Amino acid sequence: MLTLGGIAFDDAAALLRSYGLALQRVADDAPIPGSYWGDCEAGIIGTTVYARDDTPVHSLLHEACHLIVLPPERREWVHTDATDSxxxxxxxxxxxxxxxxxxxxxxxxxxxxxxxxxxxxxxxxxxxxxxxxxxxxxxxxxxxxxxxxxxxxxxxxxx
Structure with a gap:
């Protein structure tokens, strides 16, 4: 499983930034804020995606996409679970x-x-x-x- 630690953090941050999102690196031993699944899975709060080096890239992208598909005015209200749609x-x-x-x-x-x-x-x-x-x-x-x-x-x- 490819993780954030296996790619260039700056590349991932730049991609998210192009969509008006921030990527926040979380310390290896810390819980990930806004993570729906817990463990190493990415989290979302507002316009920020949270991930550790052990976070799977697909998880980071999945959570970012939840924010990307939302109109910007709805993003600020997201915490952990982006949609039931x-x-x-x-x-x-x-x-x-x-x-x-x-x-x-x-x-x-x-x-x-x-x-x-x-x-x-x-x-x-x-x-x-x-x-x-x-x-x-x-x-x-x-x-x-x-x-x-x-x-x-x-x-x-x-x-």
Whole structure:
């Protein structure tokens, strides 16, 4: 499982910053603020994503995507659990794979494999099959919200 300690922190922080988010490194022996799952899983509070060096990159991206899909005015109210919307959760699962391609040394393939290793479950049996063959509604949601274009490529965040 690829962790934050296995990539350049500054690259991850810059990616999140481009979406108006902050990445806060948490000390190795400290609990992660705003972590829904606990242990080493990333946390979110407001516009900040919290992670330790042992936090899986897919977890960091997943929690960041929960904030990215929200309108900026809703982000400030988030603490630990961003949504109970199935449509948003599905969109987040696709978006986190796309953001993997935007992180040097990560890539979509690694994110999808780590999602499977972590235990995400999808109807077709794998994260890749979900994203490529079963996520039509999630892709439509991302297009409708201006996060991907008609070819399924990330739309750059507003400057």
């Amino acid at each position: 199935v449509a948003e959760e599905d969109a987040v699962c696709v978006l986190q794979a796309l953001l993997g391609d935007a992180l040097p040394g990560v890539g979509r393939d690694r994110v999808l494999a780590d999602m499977d290793a972590w235990g995400y479950t999808f109807r077709l049996g794998s994260a890749r099959d979900y994203v490529e063959r079963d996520a039509d509604a999630a892709w439509a949601w991302l297009r409708a919200h201006g996060l991907v274009d008609g070819q399924g490529r990330l739309v750059p965040p507003p400057a």
